[in-house]
Amino acid sequence: MAQKKKVEKEKYLWVNRRWCKRCGICATVCPKNVIDYDSEGYPVFARMDDCIYCLNCVLYCPDYAIFENKEDQEYVKEIL
Amino acid sequence: MEEDKEWRLLQGNEACAEGALLGGCNFFAGYPITPSSEIAEYLSRELPRRGGVFIQMEDEIASMGAVIGASLAGAKAMTATSGPGFSLKQENLGFASFCEVPCVVVNVMRGGPSTGQPTLTSQADVLQARWGPHGDHPIIALAPSSVEETLFLTIESFNLAEKYREPVILLLDEVIAHMREKTYIPKPEEIHLVERKKPTCPPDDYLPFEMTEDYIPPLAAYGEGYRFHVTGLTHDQRGFPTNRPDEAEQLLTRLKMKMEFHKKDMWKYEGLFLEPVPDILVVTYGSTARVAKRAVRIARDEGISVGLLRVITVWPFPDEVVKQLASEVKGIIVPEQNQGQIICEVERYVRRDIPVVGVHRFDGSMMEPSQIYNTIKEMKQKWQ
Amino acid sequence: MAVVHKYLRLKKKFPHVWCAGCTNGIILHATIRAIDKLKIPKDDVLMVSGIGCSSRAPVYFDFNTLHTTHGRAIPFATGAKLVKPHLKVIVITGDGDALAIGGNHFIHACVRNIDLTVIVFNNFNYGMTGGQRSPTTPPGKRTTTSPFGSIDPPVNVCSLAMGAGATFVARTTAYHFRPMESIIARAIQHKGFSVVEVRCNCPIIYGRLNRLGDGAKMLLDLKEQSMTVEAWKKLPPEKQKKAEQEKIIIGVLKEDTKTPEYTEQYRALCEQLQAL
Numbered sequence: 001m002a003q004k005k006k007v008e009k010e011k012y013l014w015v016n017r018r019w020c021k022r023c024g025i026c027a028t029v030c031p032k033n034v035i036d037y038d039s040e041g042y043p044v045f046a047r048m049d050d051c052i053y054c055l056n057c058v059l060y061c062p063d064y065a066i067f068e069n070k071e072d073q074e075y076v077k078e079i080l
Numbered sequence: 081m082e083e084d085k086e087w088r089l090l091q092g093n094e095a096c097a098e099g100a101l102l103g104g105c106n107f108f109a110g111y112p113i114t115p116s117s118e119i120a121e122y123l124s125r126e127l128p129r130r131g132g133v134f135i136q137m138e139d140e141i142a143s144m145g146a147v148i149g150a151s152l153a154g155a156k157a158m159t160a161t162s163g164p165g166f167s168l169k170q171e172n173l174g175f176a177s178f179c180e181v182p183c184v185v186v187n188v189m190r191g192g193p194s195t196g197q198p199t200l201t202s203q204a205d206v207l208q209a210r211w212g213p214h215g216d217h218p219i220i221a222l223a224p225s226s227v228e229e230t231l232f233l234t235i236e237s238f239n240l241a242e243k244y245r246e247p248v249i250l251l252l253d254e255v256i257a258h259m260r261e262k263t264y265i266p267k268p269e270e271i272h273l274v275e276r277k278k279p280t281c282p283p284d285d286y287l288p289f290e291m292t293e294d295y296i297p298p299l300a301a302y303g304e305g306y307r308f309h310v311t312g313l314t315h316d317q318r319g320f321p322t323n324r325p326d327e328a329e330q331l332l333t334r335l336k337m338k339m340e341f342h343k344k345d346m347w348k349y350e351g352l353f354l355e356p357v358p359d360i361l362v363v364t365y366g367s368t369a370r371v372a373k374r375a376v377r378i379a380r381d382e383g384i385s386v387g388l389l390r391v392i393t394v395w396p397f398p399d400e401v402v403k404q405l406a407s408e409v410k411g412i413i414v415p416e417q418n419q420g421q422i423i424c425e426v427e428r429y430v431r432r433d434i435p436v437v438g439v440h441r442f443d444g445s446m447m448e449p450s451q452i453y454n455t456i457k458e459m460k461q462k463w464q
Numbered sequence: 465m466a467v468v469h470k471y472l473r474l475k476k477k478f479p480h481v482w483c484a485g486c487t488n489g490i491i492l493h494a495t496i497r498a499i500d501k502l503k504i505p506k507d508d509v510l511m512v513s514g515i516g517c518s519s520r521a522p523v524y525f526d527f528n529t530l531h532t533t534h535g536r537a538i539p540f541a542t543g544a545k546l547v548k549p550h551l552k553v554i555v556i557t558g559d560g561d562a563l564a565i566g567g568n569h570f571i572h573a574c575v576r577n578i579d580l581t582v583i584v585f586n587n588f589n590y591g592m593t594g595g596q597r598s599p600t601t602p603p604g605k606r607t608t609t610s611p612f613g614s615i616d617p618p619v620n621v622c623s624l625a626m627g628a629g630a631t632f633v634a635r636t637t638a639y640h641f642r643p644m645e646s647i648i649a650r651a652i653q654h655k656g657f658s659v660v661e662v663r664c665n666c667p668i669i670y671g672r673l674n675r676l677g678d679g680a681k682m683l684l685d686l687k688e689q690s691m692t693v694e695a696w697k698k699l700p701p702e703k704q705k706k707a708e709q710e711k712i713i714i715g716v717l718k719e720d721t722k723t724p725e726y727t728e729q730y731r732a733l734c735e736q737l738q739a740l
Contacts, residue, residue, distance in 0.1 A: 021484035028680035058466045059641050060683075062489030063479050072465045107547060109539075129737045133546045133730070138572035142539035145532065145569075149512070149543030152530060153551070157543070171533050302510050302528040303548045309473075309523050311531035320476055320523055321531075 011053050012068060013045050016076050019065035026057035026066060086265040092257040093160075095227045096186055096250065097122035099234025100158050102266065104273050105184070106132035107155035109146035111139055111165060114198040115254045116188040119160040140165035144172035144185070151176075151183045152310060154301030156238055160186035163205055164195060166212070173247060174213025175312045178335075180289070180297070182241035182248075182276055184234070189253040189366075189417075191444045200444030201254035203366055204418035209249045210395050216332060218339045220346055221249040221395040223366040227261035233392070236348075239274040244342060245296055251394060253417065255367040255446055279306060287317040291330060295338035339396050348392035349401060353380060358387035360459055361409040363402065363426050365391040368415050368447055375452035384460050394422070403429040411459045415439035415452045435459060468496045471506070473526045481520050483591075485671075485679015487638035487664040488518050491585060494641055495554065496525065498649035510551045512541040514561035517592045517666075518585035521556045535566030538573045541580050549727045552652060555582040560590045563599040563619050574628035577656045578726035583648065584621050584659065587666040595669030606673040625659040626718050632658035633718040638665065639686040640714060647716060656725045663712050690714050 026043050027035040031054060036046040043066075045051070058066045067076070090098065097119045100108070108127055110120040120136065127134040133150065137143040143159045150157040161169060166187045176183055189205045191197025209221040220240050224230040230252060237248040279286045279298040288308040290297040297317075300306035313321035314328045322328065339346075352373060354361075360379075364372040369390040376388045389405060391398060406412060406426075411434050414423040423438040430436055439455050441447040472478070482488045499509060509527040513519035515534035522529035528551070532540045541553045562570050562584050573580060589607050590596040596609040599619040606613055625633045632654040636644040644662065651658035663686060665671060667679040676682050693715030696707055707713070 019479040021479065023485035024678065024680040025485065025490075025683055028684060055466075056641075059493060060490055062482065062486055062493075062679075064466065064468050064472065064489060064493070065479075067465065067469070069465055072469065075465060075469065107543065109543060128730075128734045131734050131738065135542070135546060135730075137539060137542075138568050141536060142542075142569050142572070145536040145539030146543030146546075148532075149530070149540035149545075150547045151543075152540075153510075153544040153547035155543075155547040172536060175533050301548075302530075302544055303507060303551050305507055307506060307526055307528050309529045309531070311523065312533055313531065318475060 011048055011051055012070055014067055015043055016065045016067060017042055019063045021063050023062065025060050025062060029056045029060045087262050088265055089260055090227055090263040091118060091260050092227045092230050092252060093118035094122050095231040095263050096234050096252065099231035101126055102271055103235035103238035104156045105158050105238060107150040107157040109135045109137050109143040110159050111137055111143050113162045113165045115190055115257050116160045116162045116186060119186060140168035141172060144169040147183045148172060148176050148181050151181045152302055158184040162188045162190045163192045166205060166208065170212040174215060174217055176247040177213060177217040177219055178312060179310050180245040182245050184237045184241055184248050184250060186250045186252060188257040189251060197444040201367065201417060201446060203253055203368060203416050206251065206394060206421045209251055218246055218335045219249065219395050220246055221251055222392060223251040223394050224256060225366050225369040225390065227259060228263045230256060231263055235271060240346060242276040243274045244338065245276060245299055253367050288319045289315055289317050291317060291334055295334050295341055343396040346393050346396060347398045349398050350390040350392065352376065353387035357408040359385040359410045360413060360456055361405050362386060362388045362413045363391065364415050365394055365422065368417055371447045371449050372415050372452050374449040375456065378449065378453050379456045384456060386456055397425050399429050402426055406430040411435045413437050413439060413455050413459065415447060417447060418442055467500045468493045471496045471525050473524055476524055480524055482517060483668040485667040487683060488521065488585060490638045490641065491662050491664060492521050494644040495583060495648050497645050498652060501649055502652060504552050508550060508552055510544055510553045511556060512537045512553060513556040514566060516558040516561045518556055518558045519561060535561050536569065538566060538569040542573065542578055545578060545580060546727055553580045555580055557582060557584055559584060559586045559600040560598040563621065571628045574625050574630040574657055576726045577629065577631055577723050579655055581651045581658045584661045585664050586621060586661055587664045587670065589666055589670040591666045591669055595673060607670065621661040622717050630659045631656035631720040631723050634716045635661045636714050637663040637686040637690055637712055639683050656723060693717060
């Protein structure tokens with residue numbers, strides 16, 4: 001369900017694929033070009049080492065599909 | 081006159097405004113229109129003094145909108161208008177009906193259609209009161225026939241609105257609205273006020289459109305801890321939009337059942353010379369009933385067996401009452417100040433082959449008793 | 465968890481109704497962050513909307529919410545505000561909803577200076593009904609009802625609001641997230657009628673008809689097209705006029721804290737009468 005990519009403990013971002021509409025805005029607003037798309041067009045945090053954790057992707061995601069905590073998976077389960 | 085009782089010489093519109101205040105009205109939004117403006121004028125003086133809200137909005141549509149917003153915030157809200165304004169209010173009136181927002185809409189009927197005869201009387205908005213907003217929807221409408229009754233029915237309108245969580249239309253006509261009569265002003269302790277059913281459950285469990293046993297869901301007010309959603313889209317029990325056929329059907333069925341289940345409690349009517357059941361029944365309402373009563377009395381003095389049913393609750397129409405009477409009388413006369421509106425409703429409930437004759441006047445003048453009396457006489461002569 | 469997630473209605477089904485690349489979600493995110501920053505309790509927020517894409521917003525947020533009829537959000541909000549003045553009433557509306565069918569209400573609420581915060585989502589077309597021409601469609605742009613390019617002069621939301629007497633008027637775009645957040649916060653705090661015009665995108669219909677690219681490109685274009693009001697003021701007068709037509713001037717355009725607010729004036733009148 002959720003796309004996870006854990007690089008560092010404090011930097012954690014994941015996409016809730018149920019909400020993501022694959023608009024590409026997150027990758028566009030990322031200042032460090034961290035985000036790639038997978039074969040289905042969903043965003044993947046491919047270069048988390050470059051991530052400066054500005055959270056632009058979280059703020060600009062029009063679908064509120066990007067989460068910055070691992071714990072939020074519980075929250076998402078509750079909503080679904 | 082008993083000393084501690086208060087009578088005042090009031091105009092129908094003033095009685096309506098006074099009744100609103102006695103009925104707990106604390107919000108009025110309106111727009112000037114003849115012949116209802118006196119209601120707004122009266123309340124613009126009185127409401128601020130009592131801490132209530134009076135606001136003159138930019139148009140009729142806005143005043144209906146403000147009334148709904150105010151009611152959802154917990155107020156007992158009212159607006160008053162006449163034909164053209166009533167037409168403009170229909171969309172939001174439909175919203176109030178569908179979202180079950182208690183409020184009172186006064187429509188002082190004037191000559192129509194269109195701008196028509198602003199200063200003259202009519203009863204031609206009766207079907208609009210029922211079917212003005214689009215779609216199937218519940219509605220309650222009352223029609224007083226005297227100034228004093230206007231006062232009491234305005235109080236009753238607020239009670240019905242709060243009790244059944246529905247908009248109530250008070251159908252005055254220009255004659256009632258501008259006539260002055262001796263009016264008894266009840267004391268607050270004589271008045272029974274109904275408050276809307278509030279939720280008692282924890283906010284998380286609250287269903288603002290719940291399928292309750294009595295079909296009336298409790299209504300919270302905005303800003304009091306129950307954060308609920310209201311939408312004019314077809315909604316589920318939580319108030320969220322839905323396209324599911326079962327949920328849409330359940331909602332519309334509940335709204336229909338709400339009226340069916342409680343209609344007997346909403347019905348008000350007055351019978352005159354109905355026991356024993358007469359040969360001829362006159363069915364009427366509003367100011368025309370005053371004229372019809374005179375005509376019936378004259379006819380009875382001449383030995384004609386005629387009685388009168390004055391419908392006070394026009395909607396939901398007292399179908400069973402009419403059905404029962406229609407099964408026993410030999411003919412029905414329906415006088416009204418239009419080209420025939422309530423007569424359609426009466427005809428629906430006549431199951432036998434008896435004449436149902438309308439008496440109409442739609443030139444802006446009051447009907448004469450002779451017009452009704454002649455019809456009674458003609459009907460009688462046909463049987464001889 | 466992002467701030468916005470704390471304000472979503474848990475019981476409501478997500479994802480929301482808006483198309484891929486639609487910026488409505490971004491504007492609402494900024495609105496939520498503004499409310500969160502101001503620490504306004506959820507119970508004290510009333511979100512009212514009319515009809516249209518943006519107006520579908522209230523259902524997703526855990527406030528007191530009211531989704532009204534087309535163009536009538538402001539009157540509904542006015543009624544509620546007068547009855548419960550402690551409520552922070554935020555009106556979510558679109559360009560067609562606020563300026564065409566609801567234009568009269570918009571103007572009169574500006575005149576009345578009642579303490580409402582109106583956020584106008586200006587996407588230049590009626591998205592919900594399939595991309596028809598709206599009062600703000602720029603000249604020459606194609607919509608489904610101006611297939612040969614619009615010939616109707618567009619309405620300038622902020623000029624209209626300022627002219628009608630709104631006491632707080634600001635413009636921003638969906639791209640300028642942080643400024644948008646602080647502008648909306650200021651608008652909510654402002655005592656009086658506040659209007660925030662947010663230029664946003666409809667990539668699926670308007671964008672496609674006018675070949676403006678996808679949602680991400682249109683979002684970046686908003687950045688290119690914008691100029692802050694501070695930078696604009698520094699321009700020589702002859703260039704100001706040109707910039708006004710070519711650029712989106714963003715920032716707080718008007719803030720007037722002296723004009724009395726309507727609900728306060730009304731309450732003062734009541735108290736004065738009751739003291740007699």
